[in-house]
Amino acid sequence: MLEQLDTADSVRREVAPRTAQKHKSELGQFMTPSSVARFMAGMFPPSTLQTCRLLDAGAGVGALSCAFLDRWVAGGFGFKAVEATAYEVDEKLRGHLKQHLAAYSKVKAEVIAGDYIELATAEDLQAKGYTHAILNPPYKKINSNSAHRLALRSVGIETVNLYSAFVALAVAQAAPGGQIVAIIPRSFCNGPYYRPFRDFILERAAIRHMHLFESRNKAFKDDEVLQENVIIRLERGGQQGPVTITTSTDDSFTDLATNEHLFDRIVFPDDPGRFIHVPTTTEKSAIELSPAVRYSLADLGIKVSTGPVVDFRLKEQLRDMPEEGTVPLIYPGHLSITGTVWPVPGLKKPNAIMRNAETEKWLYANGFYCVVRRFSSKEEKRRVVASVVDPAAFGDHAVLGFENHLNLFHENKRGLPELLARGLAVFLNTTAVDENFRRFNGHTQVNATDLKLMKYPSREALIELGQWVKQHSEITQEMIDEQLGKLTA
Incomplete structure (x- = not known):
């Protein structure tokens, strides 16, 4: 059976080169390659929930949702039913997105045309109670007095980039125990500008898994992205325990290495800035x-x-x-x-x-x-x-x-x-x-x-x-x- 993700991926490869760079940067848009989407879907723990409520905000042509749903169809989750909500602001991609989600006959899918930040902050954040969220959010700075910044502030989120805003909102909208997997730039891990975002996440969720690409430009090589990216899995309301750290050179994941670290190696207990470290080896350094x-x-x-x-x-x-x-x-x-x-x-x-x-x-x-x-x-x-x-x-x-x-x-x-x-x-x-x-x-x-x-x-x-x-x-x-x-x- 041809997985729906493969269909979505061939559309991505067709659409991405035709999309003007200006249009991409206006929306902060970088589409997820199928190998990354499949890996992200594989990061969710098995689940025995009856109903899965899935969020894919900034869904593009739907690669991430398809990867998740393909795993379910193949018996990877025990859900009886799946309700998928996908937000996409770009009308050029929405037609493809609807088509790809419609291919799953057992899924109740809703594609929302519009701005995720605007729409999510205008409603009760707890109302949706998503059990799972899979995200490749847009990457673009938010100006300090913009409508986005004010909308986020109204729900207690203070942050400087669309990607961190999407993750914070997904955490806020998740049900207790909800799982959020997102591929985002590593810049949130340190520096003062992302401190309120780190506080927001660490107060509401446990970090369960982080994946690091050792080659900085390999995760989105078709889009020539030079940001260093991490994939992070968060659990809403989870008790913080050890964190799994995986690394691979690139998006083929052929040399995947896995280690586990105590949380105090990830966020040092005496660090007031709450920097998030991604140690790539368990060995202690000479220092x-x-x-x-x-x-x-x-x-x-x-x-x-x-x-x-x-x-x-x-x-x-x-x-x-x-x-x-x-x-x-x-x-x-x-x-x-x-x-x-x-x-x-x-x-x-x-x-x-x-x-x-x-x-x-x-x-x-x-x-x-x-x-x-x-x-x-x-x-x-x-x-x-x-x-x-x-x-x-x-x-x-x-x-x-x-x-x-x-x-x-x-x-x-x-x-x-x-x-x-x-x-x-x-x-x-x-x-x-x-x-x-x-x-x-x-x-x-x-x-x-x-x-x-x-x-x-x-x-x-x-x-x-x-x-x-x-x-x-x-x-x-x-x-x-x-x-x-x-x-x-």
């Missing part, structure tokens, strides 16, 4: 195993902040090269592993910022700082790249500007003792730190919060590393890694 690495930044008396100078907001204050009344402005381009070079003619970035009443509050005292770049490209070998800012590079300037693409370690907006700054940079440049960071953070950004949550060697051990590095004119990665092994608690 976690090292008895010497166990201090917080607060223990060390060190703070870490994002560089406060946002260049496009202070355009009038920036100067290509230093002149009377300016102070140095430091970008990643001024820094290398070997030291600080300033100014850099032809950098394509300003080298200086005016010092005046408007800029004063953004400036730091000249001194030694350890800085870490906030952004790396996915292709770069290292995610964490630390450098030392050396005050000698800036002559007699009393203050410095740090641009927003840098994180800097400091002591109350003043520099660190030289050996501490140098030792901190050595530690952060170890392979172990980089591996530990990648394991828990899928994004290519290194945020100040990530650095705050890490553990570090003691102040004394860092100063020792600083003394060691000062005695060597050239150091290799092997030498750095070897020093970490020599640290004593």
